[in-house]
Amino acid sequence: MVQVTENKDMKKIKPSLGKRIGKFIVKNPTGVLGIILVSIAIFTALFAGVIAPFDASKADLAHRLDVPMWLDDTGKSQYLLGGDQVGRDLLSRIIYGAQISLIVSISGVLISLVLGTFLGVIAGYFGKWFDDFIMRIADIQLAFPFMLFAIVIMSALGTGIEKIIIILGLTYWVGFARLIRGEILSLKEQEYIQAAKAIGGTHIKIIMKHILPNVASSIIVLATMYIAEFILLEASLTFLGLGVDPTIPSWGGMLADSRNYVTTAWWTAVFPGVAIMMTVLGFNLLGDWLRDRLDPNM
């Protein structure tokens, strides 16, 4: 009996799910927008094969630089966002392009995260010359503009998705390493860590159980922001002809192709850029919102 009345009371206090979602949206407009944009990008990348209306790599010179369907009075164009310089469907290429952007950025972030966490933990937890050595390398990497570094290395190695991923991973670990090292230095002297040490906790156990959970939220925020940055960097490199192989549909590559047709076929230059911007904005909004929620210090 008692439980039933309690449940009734609970219902009165707790608004319906719809209302709660509505309230959440009103309270976190930027976060919700971020989540929506990121979800669209991930969904598009995962189901590209199903969503894409045409074959993204099949040239069809009859439809070369076709105007977008809704602007075409002749009824010749069958492409929603128009055709590119060899008559491929722009929309399908943009959909497949999402795969490249996300694969490169997420894999790049994973590599830099693992490497950065590992080196950051070693530097912060064990200190001494490890710390000096790792932080010196970090300083050098920070001093060298990434774009210049990437231009030199990519021109040496040639285009390729895996090469961009490795370069991003091997340069951006510094951000994670510094973050984690800083947190560890401030956590190390805390009483509960000292206590864990005193009762005979091993290094691994202390790091895994007490230190990493404490830095997890900062790491997630940084990782989200880096995904946004990596998408931009990959697109820039590909635009310069130093990123993804030009035969693979990628947003940066599409913009590079469009350069000679900007004056005659604006759509080839507009839509791939919109795709980049929306996706990057999504991750930035998400990261910003997560930081506000998870990290009250910022």
Added chain:
Amino acid sequence: MAKYIMKRLLHTLLVIIAISMIIFFAIRLTGDPVTVMFGAGEPTKEAVEQITEKLGLDKSLPEQYFIFMKDLVQFDLGVSYRSNQPVLDLILERAWPTFLLAMGGMVVAVLIAFPVGIISAVKKGKSVDIFGRIFSLIGISFPNFWLGIMLILIFSVSLKWLPASGFDSFSALILPSLTLGLILSGILARLIRSSMLDVLKMQYITTAKSKGIKDWVVIIKHAFRNALLPTVTFMGLQFGALLGGAVIVEQVFAWPGIGRLIVDAINQRDYPVVQGGVIVLAIVMVVVNLLVDLSYSIINPRIRTGRG
């Protein structure tokens, strides 16, 4: 203080050496410049050997690096394989356009970011702030080369107001500077907002307000001046991003700067030009960072006690 400066100088030198090594060895992986120089023709074996020897490419790598560093110290960056001109001359020729572009970008960024950042901070949480923050986020989410293409589409192709390329008039500088500056203003506005927020929390702001000083006087004279310090440091540190951005923006607008020189040289396998160009940009950046660090430590003595 002297000890701190020495430490920073030594560190800077270390960074420059590390960078020169990375670039030197990476460039050597690019491919054989001799074959590229002959283009489509079939060169004789003697001709290839002769050129290889002339360029010093027959020596061992450490030897080549040693020669390269020895020359670098004497400001000798070698001779372009293509045009046979000294690399330093080529770079100096292109330095002015890149400098102009970087300054133009900085001016645009400051003009936009300062008001946006300050107003955002003062009106924290209000709709102006949300607008400001979204503006900044959009700014950092724009691919700079795409922004350049869009500006060309709007102002050159459609409206025909401004030239899409060229370097001969002031109007040619506007679109490239806008492209570079708008992107940077996003980052800068975010920073100004957060450092203003930090300062506005301080007790001396409350004191100033309670003395009956007008709001905007407190904001500009008391808060903004203190928020400026981290901002200026940041702008110095952002110099590298500015140069990296310039490399790409120069491609879009066919701007005759160092960035285009480097990218063209990569396609022509012109080792000395790529090497020299990247090293000069890197050194400029490292030195700017050093100067910012040092000036900051003079203004704010607390910095010196930290880890150098």
